[in-house]
Amino acid sequence: MLAAVLGTGQTQHRTRRTDVSMAGLCREAIDRALIDAGVEWPQIDAVVVGKAPDLFEGVMMPELFLASSLGAVGRPLLRVHTAGSVGGATANVAATLVRAGVHRRVLAVAFEKQSESNAMWALSIQPPFTAPIGAGAGGYFAPHIRSYIRRSHAPGHIGALVAVKDRRNGALNPYAHLRQPEITLESVQASAMLWDPVRYDETCPSSDGACAMVIGDQAAAEASGRPVAWIRATAMRTEPTFFAGKDHVNPRAGFEAAQALWQAAGISDPLEEIDVAEIYVPFSWFEPMWLENLGFAEAGHGWKLVEAGETRIGGRLPVNPSGGVLCSNPIGASGMLRFAEAAMQVMGRAGEHQVEGARVALGHAYGGGSQFFQMWVVSSS
């Protein structure tokens, strides 16, 4: 059965949203999504909520205390949890509930209130019988970026080029946490080297934020008075965080998810047929890495699209016109923001960062140690 995004909503993402509770943060996104979708509460059949590890806020199973605020009283409520990819997984679960004919309209919401804790602390807990050699989240991914550079022979400034593009794009997005229209290649390269080869300006921020969307079936979509984003295909794949021979640069689960996605969407040449992509890029170098993993470029050649400016707004494949994870990173919501921004593009509702003529868009998320991969293709017809 067909399903479509009827509307999306997101919060103003900030380092600290101390003005709202977790419930208030979610409702800021939900209320905007309902208005955008033109849907009233009684028309919602089920609620799906996604959030990254509970240790991030120190609330065990937050869906319990949030149920009434999320509008779940009298309705099914599902919690989804796939680490940083959870926002994408949440959208995919909601889409699946509609496509399977279980529900007519499903509300999906994902959030993170990072300011209530410290994610770096939560990710650095050292169990007994291990050596104290933690390197933090950036330290986990930096060696794989080094591997990518070695393998692809990419020039050293590619990561900085991505950072400049995304931060300038973020300046066009009124919801973005970091909005830096003045950023330059020189200023990125002058920023502190945090986890060599990852610099400060090539790193995502820590944000409070939420994202929500209403997904409806064909009848609900056709009843909508506004353009919708038809969900052409979804894909999810998983692999172990570590195994002998794991390719951290070009993970098999991500590659296979992409191949399944393109096939299900009837897309044979993604670079040609996708008009805009929102890809989960928490460290700038992941843009060329994922361009290859997703099949937009041959292995080792993704950086050439970046260097040629093809991933800017106006290029062959604009990537993260919203500014992406590099500009706003409410971890649990970051994946759904990619999916929602893809939908906004094909609905023509992306405002200042609208890619002209966008008809087919990719939303992508990954999480864990490159363990979980979620993606979807949405289109205007």
Place this chain on the structure above:
Amino acid sequence: MRRLRTCFTGRVTAPPLSAPLNISFDYTRSLGPVLGPFMTGLRDRRVLGNRTADGRVHVPPLEYDPATHAPVTDLVEVRPTGTVTSWTWTDRPLDGQPLDRPFGWALIRLDGADTALLHAVDAGARERMHTGMRVRIRWASERTGHIRDIACFEPGADSADRAEAAGEPVTIMTTPIRLSYTHTTSEDESRYLRALAEGRLLGQRCPVCRKVYVPPRVCPADGVPTEEEVTVRDHGTVTTFCVVNVPFAGQRLDPPYVVAQILLDGADIPIPHLILGLPADRVRMGMRVAAVWRDPASWTTSPENIEHFRPTGEPDSPYESYQEHL
């Protein structure tokens, strides 16, 4: 007494190693427009509920109406006295509970409220608890705008406590969380750790893919136990690495330092470890390194027996020899 037993691989093994894992964090709660006034009220010895569209008064207050989904903005002050609607008794209070002596857990409907809140009643004895009993709030002596400003409830029909405004509105609450676990290793990992205590690095080979895992584990790719024990060398090759220049919460070392993936000779998966003994900017992919062990007298069942890795001075390994292990 250490009891020996046989695991399914046929080896005679000691029980798995375990150790305590205690973690804690002082989380915050941004309270927002409903819970903020509620906590502010508690600080001022005042209990605020709120009224939903159906006319019911909720204590504690609800942020959103479960039926209409609208924000619940109609705050209503209720009395600090109430009635027990149901209860149970605990003889052995746990750490962190409101009282350190036996007490009653009760659902209490405060006068003026339509819903009950769960709290402790300091009744002294089980026999003094009953449904319908009248109770009043015993306020904490120092109040900060926190749910703990209600120390507990006590038997009583009236309250002489006066409310008093005591400062700025409360917007954030701190909630310390303490978690205590016993962390138990797998039998494979225990064998590895016991070998480490003897200065040996132990791997195990997967019977399906023939890959050697260090530390040993169920093969993540094939989902089967790894069985064949393989001693790997304490020499290896740096496959890739990161120079950590940034301090962060939970960090155990002072930056800058190099964390490398090291493929030990004889293993098929790298282990992360520190590289010392040369400037960080001279560490490179393919560099040959060797473990620097601590004094054998201090060895325990811990990977900390290896202090760090140092360069051996051998020629670098060719990229092709480790490119499958990046």
